[in-house]
Amino acid sequence: MAFGTLQDVDIRGKTVLVRVDFNSPIDPTSEMILDDKRFREHIPTIRALEDGKVVIVTHQSRPGKKDFTTLASHAEKLERLIHRPVTYIDDIFGRTAHEAIRTMRAGEILMLENVRFNAEENLTMKPEDAAKTHLVRRLSEMGDLFVNDAFGTAHRSQPTVVGIPRVMKTVAGLLMEREITMLSKVSSGAPHPITFILGGTKVDDSIAVADHVLRNGIADRILAIGVVGNIFLAAEGRAIGEPSRQLIESLGYTGEIQKARDILAQYADQVLLPETVAVREKGERAEYPVSGIPQDTPILDLGSESVRSMVDQIRSSGTIVFNGPAGVFEDPDFAIGTYELVRAAAGVEFSVVGGGHTAAVIEKMGLESAYSHLSTGGGACIEFLTGKKLPAVAALEASWEYFGR
Numbered sequence: 001m002a003f004g005t006l007q008d009v010d011i012r013g014k015t016v017l018v019r020v021d022f023n024s025p026i027d028p029t030s031e032m033i034l035d036d037k038r039f040r041e042h043i044p045t046i047r048a049l050e051d052g053k054v055v056i057v058t059h060q061s062r063p064g065k066k067d068f069t070t071l072a073s074h075a076e077k078l079e080r081l082i083h084r085p086v087t088y089i090d091d092i093f094g095r096t097a098h099e100a101i102r103t104m105r106a107g108e109i110l111m112l113e114n115v116r117f118n119a120e121e122n123l124t125m126k127p128e129d130a131a132k133t134h135l136v137r138r139l140s141e142m143g144d145l146f147v148n149d150a151f152g153t154a155h156r157s158q159p160t161v162v163g164i165p166r167v168m169k170t171v172a173g174l175l176m177e178r179e180i181t182m183l184s185k186v187s188s189g190a191p192h193p194i195t196f197i198l199g200g201t202k203v204d205d206s207i208a209v210a211d212h213v214l215r216n217g218i219a220d221r222i223l224a225i226g227v228v229g230n231i232f233l234a235a236e237g238r239a240i241g242e243p244s245r246q247l248i249e250s251l252g253y254t255g256e257i258q259k260a261r262d263i264l265a266q267y268a269d270q271v272l273l274p275e276t277v278a279v280r281e282k283g284e285r286a287e288y289p290v291s292g293i294p295q296d297t298p299i300l301d302l303g304s305e306s307v308r309s310m311v312d313q314i315r316s317s318g319t320i321v322f323n324g325p326a327g328v329f330e331d332p333d334f335a336i337g338t339y340e341l342v343r344a345a346a347g348v349e350f351s352v353v354g355g356g357h358t359a360a361v362i363e364k365m366g367l368e369s370a371y372s373h374l375s376t377g378g379g380a381c382i383e384f385l386t387g388k389k390l391p392a393v394a395a396l397e398a399s400w401e402y403f404g405r
């Protein structure tokens with residue numbers, strides 16, 4: 001690793017600013033946090049800092065969104081999960097925050113207010129400009145060391161992510177370190193054959209990943225499922241039906257069909273498409289070959305034959321990268337494809353999952369521990385898998401180069 005980690009620093013007695021990503025789905029009426037995965041994943045880092053004074057910096061959502069809210073319930077959630085008191089301060093870098101930190105003792109945990117309440121945190125900036133913001137200057141005065149554990153935000157070039165590492169010694173937290181290690185292994189050191197399962201609705205991301213991993217010889221094969229599968233079927237010239245076409249159009253992905261065609265032209269042997277699909281007919285699941293898809297009803301899942309052949313491909317893989325479901329799994333009649341592929345991938349030697357929906361299915365099936373790694377990043381994981389250097393990682397490396405040695 002070209003950046004520092006918790007092993008490289010002495011925490012004792014220090015005030016440690018820790019950037020985490022507790023951004024989570026919240027029920028708009030009850031304000032209840034609906035998924036605590038990101039909390040659970042950051043806990044090892046927070047525990048590892050217990051010899052210091054821990055000051056947590058995080059965001060929740062973005063300005064203008066319904067779930068852009070204060071962090072009182074986040075502090076309560078963390079307190080319950082970590083079994084230690086967590087003091088919530090409704091301030092980011094003002095006098096109240098300064099005073100609260102000044103009187104902290106080693107072992108205590110404090111959570112600052114939603115850092116995106118400060119307008120500067122919502123700007124995309126170069127690290128050198130981010131370092132000059134009030135937010136970075138004032139926050140950095142409040143600690144001795146910065147720990148960035150927020151992998152979920154690692155693709156954002158925002159002040160706390162890229163600015164603070166320029167002005168104070170910064171190391172990666174345990175989650176950040178594990179995410180980078182596991183995702184890096186996909187492109188170097190993972191057992192072959194390497195199969196990418198690309199599904200769900202984020203077609204532009206999936207096409208970018210497919211292009212990168214095929215072009216660079218990272219993937220041996222791609223299984224295209226969900227709406228991504230429909231795009232590839234359309235690219236192959238299949239009549240996927242009006243509703244599935246309309247969905248692609250409404251998501252703004254019609255232009256991706258040509259990109260899928262280009263991928264098929266170069267890597268036809270490595271991209272596996274559905275051979276059969278499932279639709280709803282008279283209220284029930286019905287299956288058709290892709291040569292005869294009914295034109296007036298949407299594709300909702302893989303057909304059983306395709307499930308079987310994709311499961312075989314998965315079972316013969318050394319590595320699986322799973323991103324996005326095979327169908328509208330929220331409806332039990334159309335969950336078969338997703339569930340069967342998830343079950344098969346759990347048995348593979350090295351298995352990495354990106355994407356909230358896929359991870360939620362895995363957790364619901366109780367298969368979390370059978371997978372090698374469930375990433376906490378959506379966008380960050382995708383950017384990593386498309387070969388981009390994440391701004392947070394570049395900032396960690398530069399900080400270590402400057403302050404670390």
Ligand SMILES: Nc1ncnc2c1ncn2[C@@H]1O[C@H](COP(=O)(O)OP(=O)(O)O)[C@@H](O)[C@H]1O
Binds near residue numbers: 202
């Ligand atoms: N054929 C399909 N038609 C419509 N929606 C689909 C289809 N296949 C999958 N989906 C939907 O994709 C959604 C998840 O996609 P996405 O957000 O990209 O996944 P992830 O969060 O795992 O990255 C699910 O809500 C599921 O219903």
Ligand SMILES: O=C(OP(=O)(O)O)[C@H](O)COP(=O)(O)O
Binds near residue numbers: 023152156377
């Ligand atoms: O949840 C996040 O991203 P994700 O939904 O892509 O996983 C991060 O907290 C980043 O949030 P942002 O996309 O509002 O910058």
